[in-house]
Amino acid sequence: MNEPRHRVLVCDDEAQILRALRVILRDAGFDVLPASNAREALDAAAVKAPDAAIIDLVLPDGDGVDVTRALREWSGMTIIVLSALGEEQQKVRALEAGADDYVTKPFGPRELVARLNAGLRRAAPDEDGPVITSGALALDLAAHVVRLDNEEVHLTRTEFNLLKALMANRGRLLTHAALLRGVWGPAYEDDVPTLRTHIANLRRKVEPDGSHRHIRTDPGVGYRFVD
């Protein structure tokens, strides 16, 4: 394994959390750029060009959402926000502002590292080609066909587009609004019940065992496709 070490910006105002994350991420093979407030985070990001950022939503001199938006303006880096219970609104806003994912405090370090790696993989050059496969499920973009165990599954046009959006962003949490915008169009971005209905239909067809193993629900936030 001769991969270059990824550089990760970590921004949290709690010194001890920062300290723990530095050790954990170093141990997981990352270079760590610590920052204790929004200004330091933006400065470090501009100078050191990290591959990913882990940003606490509540910072002493601002809001993790604003930092996310500022980073997104010029960078496609993987962004994971740290949120706490009771910060759901901010969490959704951060995802809308361009964050790839979030982790709820208190988080398990392994989960954080896994999310980080998933994000970095997505950011890597796309190797999917015309067919995206996940286990027994294959989505053929060129032929516009979905197969489960090599059996064709009949999907409506909307269901196909929905599955395509989810599988093309494997591992990533997509908000309700993002999915509605992408599949139905900007005018529909508040129509969560419609999305819920189509997700239910899609699950019946591609996960007939009712496991919800691939299409995961993040209550109140959105959906995520998991391999």
Next chain:
Amino acid sequence: MVALLAVVLTTLVLYPLREVAPAVSLGVLYLLGVMLVASIWGLWFGVLTAVAGAAAYNFFHIPTTGRLTISEGENWVALGVFFLAAVFVSELAQRARRRAGEAEQRRREADLAAEMAQLLLRGNDLGESLVAVGRRVAQALGLSSASIELGARAVGDDQRGFPLRDGSRQLATLAVSRNTAEPTLRRLEERVVPALEALLAAAVERDELLNDRVETAALRRTDALKTALLRAVSHDLRSPLTAIRAAAEPLRDGSLDQEGRAEMASVVIEEAVRLSRLIDNLLDLSRLEAGAAEPRSAPCDIAEVIHAAADELRLPSSAFRIQIADDIPEVEADPAQLQRAFANLFENAHHHSGGHPVMVRASGLHDRVLVRVVDRGPGIPAAERQRVFEPFFRSDADGTAHRGSGLGLAIVRGFVEGNGGRVWVESSPEHGTSFVLEFAIRRPASASASSGRVPSATGA
């Protein structure tokens, strides 16, 4: 007597005129006298004047003059006219006098009502106002006593009670002496009680609204405190927990090198200590808020307490510069509570001192002990100086991350005041912040006579 005088006077005036005027028109002048007397002195004097006047008229002016003859019809007519005039005029005058009397009484009642309204609706304490109203009613009606008490009260045997109601609800009881004259009682019942009832209903309603408002304000404060508590608990308890969990998991997995393990272990320990301090503070505060932090007072060496509090924080010794006068007197306080207060105060000062040492100076001054804790932080704006002692208050002034929970200074004030001391803050943006604590010294056994402030049962 009056009647006679009137008749004599009239006669004296008329006698010289008997030559120039006809007798009939002179009789009219007697009538004037009758009316005058009847209007002023009433019916009986009027009638008497009428009879005497008729007699005088007859004697002096009716031919044949000089003797009384009631034989002719016109004499009877004169007597009848005089008599009727007396009855009629006295009745009219009587009526006018009664009207005037009633008007005067109404005016007094209106005055009484206005004064009662002022007493009842302006006063702060309804009970006190009622005492004053009772006195005023007694004075206005000439009663020996009148008292009003809230609620339905039984009155004594020598008293008569009037319930004061608002609809079907009895608001209060008016009690007056039983041997009050019947008309006065009637007047009280018909004219004073209804006014009093209306005013009392308004006053009671006002009182209840005021109480509601006070209660609402208190509830809102409690509510704000609970919200702040929830927020503080959710944030302040979670931060150390997050660090502990993040540090503990890699320790279990065993992938870390020696250095990493040591670092994670110290994160776990330090955050556990922080968590337990936070829980101590929450418990202290809830005890203080509930009034359950009764100090266990004992002779207390302030120098010992200050050093113990500074040691408790486990900060480098350079964090504090402590100067305590050698001859500092003892104070009477709960040493454990004072240590909690000082530890919180020192921790707060250390957080805001920007890396500079915190100065702690203690000295005796007259019968007091003064402790000054000075940091070289950014200071506290004047507007926030009172609020820093409120639970969960966190200043935005210095713009740095506040790791404190906002409980420390509330605990400082709670324990200092609970032990009979005072704490206040002096601050300027250039020179940092100075918290000053003041305690009364423990009465020295040898100088009991000169001080006399502290109870003498302290024991040496």
